[in-house]
Amino acid sequence: MKKIEAIIQPFKFDDVKEAMKAIGIDGMTVTEVRGHGRQKGHKEVYRGQEYEVDLLPKVKLEMVIPDARLDEVIGTLTRSARTGKIGDGKLFVYEVAEAVRIRNDDRGESAL
Amino acid sequence: MQRNHVVSLLLFVSATALAQGPQDVGTRLAAVESSVKAAQSAGDNSWMLISSALVLMMTGPGLALFYGGLVRKKNVIGTMMQSFILMGLVTVLWAVVGYSLVFSEGSPFLGGLKYLFLNGVGAAPNPDYAATIPQQTFMVYQLMFAIITPALISGAFAERMKFSAMLLFMTLWSFLVYFPMAHMVWGKGGLLNASLGGKIPCFDFAGGTVVHITSGVSALVCALYLGRRKGYPHEPMKPHNLVLSFIGACLLWVGWFGFNAGSALAASALATSAFVATHFAAAAAALSWVFVEWIRTGKPSVLGGISGAVAGLVAITPASGFVKPFPALLIGLAAGAVCYFMVTKVKSWFGYDDSLDAFGVHGAGGTLGAILTGVFATNLVNEGFNRPLGAVDGNGAQIVSQLVGTLIAWGLAIVGTLVILKICDWILGVRAEPVDETQGLDLSMHGEEAYNLEA
Secondary structure: OEEEEEEEOHHHHHHHHHHHHHOOOOOOEEEEEEEOOOOOOEEEEEOOEEEEEOOEEEEEEEEEEOHHHHHHHHHHHHHHHOOOOOOOEEEEEEEOOOOEOOOOOOEHHHHO | OHHHHHHHHHHHHHHHHHHOOHHHHHHHHHHHHHHHHHHHHHHHHHHHHHHHHHHHHHHHHHHHHHHHHHOOHHHHHHHHHHHHHHHHHHHHHHHHHHHHHHHOOOOOOOOOOOOHHHOOOOOOOEOOOEOOOOHHHHHHHHHHHHHHHHHHHOOOOOOOEOHHHHHHHHHHHHHHHHHHHHHHHHOOOOOOEOOOOOOOOEOOOOOHHHHHHHHHHHHHHHHHHHOOOOOOOOOOOOOOOHHHHHHHHHHHHHHHHHHHHHHHOOOOHHHHHHHHHHHHHHHHHHHHHHHHHHHHHOOOOHHHHHHHHHHHHHHHOOOOOOOOHHHHHHHHHHHHHHHHHHHHHHHHHHOOOOOOOHHHHHHHHHHHHHHHHHHHOOOOOOOOOOOOOOHHHOOOOHHHHHHHHHHHHHHHHHHHHHHHHHHHHHHOOOEOOHHHHHHOHHHHHHOOOOOOOOO
């Protein structure tokens, strides 16, 4: 099993969610995060003082998927999250050692 | 035909009335007079009680929310507590001796102890101040001013003052700065009292000098003495919740009608005039701050709008019962622009951390308003005076008296605040410990977290 961690633009989240549902992936954990890569922040003015704000709001998605579907999920996710501009985000893939459904002790891919 | 009937009826009634003798008419006339007085009192007293409530609302929750929203999340409770606790503390001080020190006769600088423990302050009016309402109403109305004035100072030492030291500071400040200033301007025999025989008549209808200059200048002294917040100005310390500040500012605007129009001490045409002047100044100042900001930064902000409105309200405070509506608009326009300049340019030139712009808005706005009162005051608005009032009445010299009052307020605030800070620092230490400041006053001083949204 693989865990996908994707950091995307907040305004693309709905598109990504719909795209995942369309291919039958409906389990994910969503967190609101802040960060940046190469995208520069923006300047804000408060009471005449200028500040660099370089921690930008993003959305982090985490989902665990069967090995066989990895390329399909990566492709769907990146296509739906892409705008083509700097700041689109990144996606990381991790190995998952075990998965357990808490309700009934299912293990492995049947727990996903 | 009908006219003849009316005439006959009138003749009959008058004849009957006259026939009953002067004694009866005299009694009835006296009864009518006292009914009129009672009606006048009822109208005045109800307005004044409402005004008192409005002014208290300005402190809690008005100012508490306005300031609370402007600080970082970890300090919102501490900030609100600084306003709230004064609602308790100043009330007790006022009741015991404060009212007496301001409003009883004494020296030109401070009153006496005639009303200690509010002795004699009851249903009977005090004709020196307000002849148609119980003195108790007048006392409680003035109490609300005594509460909000020190609360304004908290804007300067937000996020870094020790709570215990603040309590001591506020107590000493009330005695050393507020009571003397209020007595000088509003108390009988006060040096600056324009209505009750002050040597230097300074027009201050609702507290431009007494409230805003004293607190605003004290705020600057506090900001300089306590020093900047850790991380200022490199770290952005943005308002954590502008929604709260917005609500607070609107409550301040509405409450200010009690503050200014209530200072007419009657439900009169003067109260209406002050009400209108207050509103016009707030409106004009909100617009002028927003437009200046729009031009300078390209983005008109809500924070700018509400700050502008407050600046206008501050500036019109001394002038509210003395100026006509359109001069009020001008005062507002000026205040919005001047205070914008104070909190953006001047503050960053000098680098002081007046965290919530108490000096930039109240100190500067109050000074501007006090001086402009000398320009625009007219006895056409305030008929209680039958002499030329301000420059528009031909009495340009009034501006000098206004300047004197302003300078006295500045001087008293500076000296008094420095002395008090030294005392508090020596006894308790005024600045929060660095670890407490970093953790946030809510947890370190009050053991509370404002938002437990996951609970």
